[in-house]
Amino acid sequence: MSAPLARVRPAPTSAPHPAARELAARADAAGARPAAAGHRGARAPDWVLAALGTCAGLAAFVGLWALVARQGGGLPGPAAVWDAAAVLFADPFYSKGPNDQGIGWNVLASLRRVAIGFGLAAALGIPLGFLIGRFRFLSHMAAPIIALLKPVSPLAWLPIGLLVFKAANPAAVWVIFVCSLWPMIVNTAAGVRQVPQDYLNVARVLALPEWKVFTAILLPAVLPHVITGVRLSIGVAWLVIVAAEMLTGGVGIGFWVWDEWNNLKVEHILIAILTIGAVGLALEQVLVLLARRFRYA
Amino acid sequence: MDRYLRIENVGMTFQTAAGPFVAIERVDLAVRKGEFVSLIGHSGCGKSTLLNLIAGLLRPSTGVLLLAEREIAGPGPDRGVVFQNHSLLPWLTCYGNVYLAVERVFGAKEPRKTLQERTRAALALVGLAHAEQRYPHELSGGMKQRVGIARALAIEPRVLLLDEPFGALDALTRATLQDELMRIVAQTATTVVMVTHDVDEAVLLSDRVVMMTNGPAARVGGIIEVDLPRPRDRVALAGRRRYMELRATVMEFLYRRQLRPAA
8 A cells, every 4th residue: 555655755756856956957047147148248347347436536536636726725736746755755764863754754653653552452452351241240340431431532541641651652652552442342342242152052062171162262253353343443543643643743644744734845744644544544454354364154 | 771861850940031931841751872862842842941951051940860870960071962053163174173072072081193083083974074174164054064963973972962953954955964863873872862843853763752742831742662673764664654653643742732822
């Protein structure tokens, strides 16, 4: 009774399935291919479009700038700035005393302050973020303080820095430290809280020792969040250093902008703006690449 | 070794916002060494709760669980767990995922070379020797679950716990992995407790099927012995009267006696 049934049953249920699927897949591919080819034929590749867009945008920007500059008011046009830049970047690393150094030295001095301030913030903020993320009580302790201090402009901390350190340079570093600290803590803590329970269950069923849980599971799971924190911190730090240096003086791109304003060299101010933008862009890109390296899946 | 894993008068009550929730109540079960037991029931019947109790991820509200005469007081590597969603660490290769477990269990007493051999052997057992340097996101769902099984078996657990291991896979892959699992369990003589809601899977793989009543306060509603000879072949079994009877018994329990009022 059951034998013929059994012989009939497996045939329609199991055999035609793969075949039917393959047919369907082939039909899909056949249907999709001409459509895709049609798109490719009609439109330029994406990267050409992107490059064209970038060039058009830059051209429009420079054109608008030239137009505004021609109206007068002392704003130098693109050509004047280009000439000034050619002179400036011909020798970016000259040094004629503490108040007259090449633009390269100024940028490096600013980057150095950012690196020190940010480095200290990371050294304190990342471990603190781990603790706050892991222990609920610490999180309750830290939450109101962070909520209160995070919206404060980092420049408001400058007088405190001057008071404590009695010098301009450490005060500027202190401002960078303060503004980098919050994104590091907040993102690291959020990352620790978001470690999937599945990963922690793996640790639990294996009864991994605490240090192994940290190195093998928590650290790699949180790393992408830490890098996000680093990216935000560096972005803010690079914004803030210009303003801080305007106030503190010394060598640095921010002070250089102010100095050139006092010298009424407006071309140099525009060059500084573009340079600050380019350095900020480069920092961002390096960190985006780093983030990509640590994105699993 | 007739009562290798003992679950005695176990109950589990969760404290929820809406008050205490009794998930399972007065569950008694004994599993023999080398036995394959399935827990089957509708979703929400507490079968996963029971598995988590055996894993030690939960502590019972009442009763006691014993494995090899020792009380289960928490999670530990004498039990290998395969999770439904594979739970592989995405920053480690297949090899790295298995090695993490192997190192934890044998790292203190064996040289690195032996640990590497154990890891390779576990991956070979599930047919993934060629993929040891691949990352989880480069694998299909079935392959990920194989790595999960390799990781659980590599630590030579007293009991292998499977929580709906093939639930997220398509039917053809599921069938392949069920056959693989039968081969591996026969080869390693592992004691297995598996949670499933698939009647065919339960009858095909198990020595006994434990049917659970609907929650809350779920209990063991019945146990059937699957007296089909091994090795079992799914195609040959499909036509056998005894297989159909066993299948019908489980179906009868699930869909007549324990039909969920609102599924």
